[in-house]
Amino acid sequence: MSDIAAPSFIRQDLVAERAAPVKTTGVIGFLRTRLFNSPAYVLLTIVSALLIWFTVIPALRFLFVDAVWQGHDREACLAQNAGHPVGACWPYVAAKMNQFIYGFYPDAERWRVNLVFALGAVLLLPLLIPRLPAKGLNAGLFFLAFPVLAFFLLYGGGLSGFGVSWLTGLLLAFANSLISVGDALIRVGVNAAAIHALLWPVAELIGLLNWLREQILTSRQPVWIDFTVTTIIVSALVFVLGGGVRAIRATIHTLVTFAGIGVVIALMGLDHGGLPVVDTRLWGGLLVTLVVSVTGIVASMPIGIALALGRRSTIPLIRIFSIAFIELVRGVPLITVLFFATYMLPLFLPGNLRIDGLLRALVGVALFSGAYMAEVIRGGLQAIPRGQGEAASALGLSWSKTTALVVMPQALRHVIPGLVGSFISLFKDTSLVSIVALFDLLGSLKASFADPVWATPTTAFTGFAFTGMIYFAFCFGMSRYALFVENRLNAHRRN
Known part of the structure; x- marks a missing residue:
């Protein structure tokens, strides 16, 4: 039995050792x-390294390594006094920091701006x-x-x-317009009895509105009566439009909000003069940038939702108006809208009506951004x-509840990247308001260049680098938070 040969398919010698597996983890694995990983990867790595070497490294040297950190005037930032290549002139930024934040806001009143920033945060x-x-x-x-x-x-x-005065004014204007339309219909032959x-x-x-206004104006405390009536009217509208338990909750929130406003009125003395007036022409810097951007972002959302729903409406008049508005506004640059709102809009207003320049810019920015948001x-x-809308209709939901509770939340969740992209573009486009005599952050920066005390070859580069960091910080923060919200809302779709 021992002489039986082994089958031919059985190996007679040992197998050679295999090479160690290629490492794919750690620093070496990352590099490999x-x-x-391939010739194309090697080429891209070399090109990227050269770009970093010739752009990022000099920028870091300019901003930090060769920068001047202490000084009282331009002499500290001149090359002949430094003995080495001079980078960013950070004493200039420190000296102009108040101008970058407040513009020309009075020094004694800047606590009000700080308080607004703190309350907003x-x-x-x-x-x-x-x-x-x-x-x-x-x-x-x-x-x-x-x-x-x-x-x-x-x-x-x-x-x-402030309250019922403008509210009754709007209602009176609308009511008088209806009366004028009725008179016109009577003149063209429509039944007068039916119109009346x-x-x-x-x-x-x-x-009733005229009597209410007369009672307010003749009262010893017109502001508080005005404020109380406004609170009642707004709360009643919230309760009527809400419906159900949600209406009670919304009404309570409205009353608490107006109570907070009333406390502020009493503490700030708004019922008898209030704080000293600071004209908007003195506002500037980061204050104007945040006011324009936040107002535009907040106001553009309801405008965009209304225009988007109007463009999908089955009512021809609403659909045609929405399409015309969107295409008209999107067909012109923002600077055209700002010029029209700032310089041409007053020509179409009555002679005794004046609208603040900043308010006109805010309206223009909100309408422009709303068209893109739509x-x-x-x-x-x-x-x-x-099927989503049809299922909601089958359950007995009205069109408004279907849109608000079923369709719109899903639609907004799908377009979070687009919405945030529009917000970021709007935040950066606020720099255009400097063209219409509003000194935002970039406008205040350009105004600071006229100071001969800090006139150096590196002043402009330092200022633009500083403002660029501020813009990047806000835009990057919005982008990362939007990514967090998107991941959180889409968590149910993860595998």
Whole structure:
């Protein structure tokens, strides 16, 4: 049996040792797989290294290594006094920091700007943290009470018929317009009795509003009566439009918000003069940049939603108006809108009506951004299957509830990157307001170049680098937070 030969398919000698596997982890693995994996990777790595060497390294040397950190005037930032290549002139930034933040806002009143910044941060941060409670109340304070408080803190002045005065003025203008339309219909032959029957409630409303205004103006405390009536009207509208338990909760939030506004009125003395007035022509720097950008971002969302829904409407008049507005505004640059709002709009207004220049710019920016926002939101609406709306209708939901509770939340979740991209573009486009005599951050920077005390060859580069860092910090923060929200809302889709 021992002489039997082994089968031919059985190996008679030992197999040679295999080579060690290629390392794919750690620093060596990263270099091998990401930087030198193929000839194309090697070429790209070399080109990228050269770009970093000739751009990033000199920039870092200019900003930090060769920079001047101490000094009182331009002499500290001149090359002949340094004995080595001079980089960024940071004493210039420190000397002009107040101008970059406040513009020409009076020194004695800058505490008001600081208070607005602090209150805005305190109210905004809880909205951005998902786990914190009372989002409805916090949103009401930030979007309703805070703008009113910020206006009177920044601009100053007191309340003189601020509430029902303008509210009744708008209602009276609308009611008088209806009366004028009725008179025109009567003149063209429409049944006068029918027109009078339809417009009788409008005539009664005009009488009530005139009586209300007279009572307010003749009162010893017109501001508080004005404020109380405004609170009642707004709360009633919120309760009627809300419906159900949500209406009660929304009404309570509204009353709490107005109570907070009333406390602010009493503490700031807005019912008898208020704070000293600071004209908007003295505002500037980061203050104007944040005011324009935040107002544009907040106001563009409802405008964009309304235009997006209007463009999809089945009512021809609404659809044609929305399409015409969107295409007209998107067909011109922002600077054209700002020029029209700043210089041409006053020509179309009555002679005794004056609108502040900053307010005109805010309206122009909000409308311009709203038109772009409408197309982003419309793309999200088109991504929602028709079955979603049909299912909601089958459950008995109205069109408004279907849109608000079913369709719109899903559409906005789909277009978060587009929305944030529009927000970032708007934040950067606020620098264009300097062309219409508003000194934002970039405008204040350019104005600081006229100071001969800091006139050096590196002053301009230092200033633009500093403002670029500020813009990048805000834009990068918005981008990262949007990515966090997108991942959180789409967590159910992960495998």
